[in-house]
Amino acid sequence: MTRSFDELVTEAEAAPVEGWDFSWLEGRATEQRPSWGYQRLLGEHLALASAALDIQTGGGEVLAGAGNFPRLMVATEGWPPNVAKATRLLHPRGVVVVADRDEPPLPFADEAFDLVTSRHPVTAHWTEIARVLRPGGTYLAQHVGHSSVFELVEYFLGPQSEEVRRGRHHGEARAAAEAAGLEVLDLRFESLRTEFFDIGAVVYFLRKVIWMVPGFTVAEYRDRLAELHELIQREGPFVAHATRFLIEARKPGRTDA
Numbered sequence: 001m002t003r004s005f006d007e008l009v010t011e012a013e014a015a016p017v018e019g020w021d022f023s024w025l026e027g028r029a030t031e032q033r034p035s036w037g038y039q040r041l042l043g044e045h046l047a048l049a050s051a052a053l054d055i056q057t058g059g060g061e062v063l064a065g066a067g068n069f070p071r072l073m074v075a076t077e078g079w080p081p082n083v084a085k086a087t088r089l090l091h092p093r094g095v096v097v098v099a100d101r102d103e104p105p106l107p108f109a110d111e112a113f114d115l116v117t118s119r120h121p122v123t124a125h126w127t128e129i130a131r132v133l134r135p136g137g138t139y140l141a142q143h144v145g146h147s148s149v150f151e152l153v154e155y156f157l158g159p160q161s162e163e164v165r166r167g168r169h170h171g172e173a174r175a176a177a178e179a180a181g182l183e184v185l186d187l188r189f190e191s192l193r194t195e196f197f198d199i200g201a202v203v204y205f206l207r208k209v210i211w212m213v214p215g216f217t218v219a220e221y222r223d224r225l226a227e228l229h230e231l232i233q234r235e236g237p238f239v240a241h242a243t244r245f246l247i248e249a250r251k252p253g254r255t256d257a
Helices: 005-014 038-048 080-093 126-132 150-157 170-179 199-208 222-235
Strands: 029-031 051-054 072-077 096-099 113-119 133-144 183-196 238-250
Touching: 005 199, 005 222, 038 113, 038 133, 072 080, 080 096, 113 126, 126 133, 126 170, 133 170, 150 199, 150 222, 150 238, 170 183, 170 238, 183 199, 199 222, 222 238
Parallel strands: 051 072, 051 113, 072 096, 113 133
Antiparallel strands: 029 183, 133 238, 183 238
């Protein structure tokens, strides 16, 4: 039997959204995965590092699943519920979790790490990344690209300007990294089909990924949500396209190793 709009929305509003685990969406939404396999690449780089920093680690889920850590492994996170979750998950693995506001400066000395990583940082502070990297050190990250899931964003907010749509563009990331003194070794971009099968999945996603529709609440967008519920019921999954890019950059110079 088809579940009602109110049932789906109430369930999604009650679901916990701390961490960066999207398992609640299993069977309710799908997203293609990038071909490069970020977590596998992360594990390969960590295996070669002596001191590594994971920026904006979320609940630590991606880092925890990456394999063996170097002898010094640090992660930062700014949202208190995620700091607590990452601490519970990563401390038993020997990872130091630092509560950081995700604003410059990073709370570390110059040239403290030979590897800096991040998966889906809200903002990449390139000058700080370059500062804490040792000469010869590497930044490896998967970023959210421009206009990601904008079919959904624009459903709620209306057409966005070209300036907004180009925010997070991988070309601009390359330029910013190079301006900070880093050499970009690899840059790959992909657009990935995303489907939402019920309105609860939409509500959960927008509660969790808070920058998509800033200030989103069910009360504020209830009428629009009800219209989308009817659309999904009538025509099938709501289709959008997530964008991702992989970037690997190196700080010029020689390591001490």
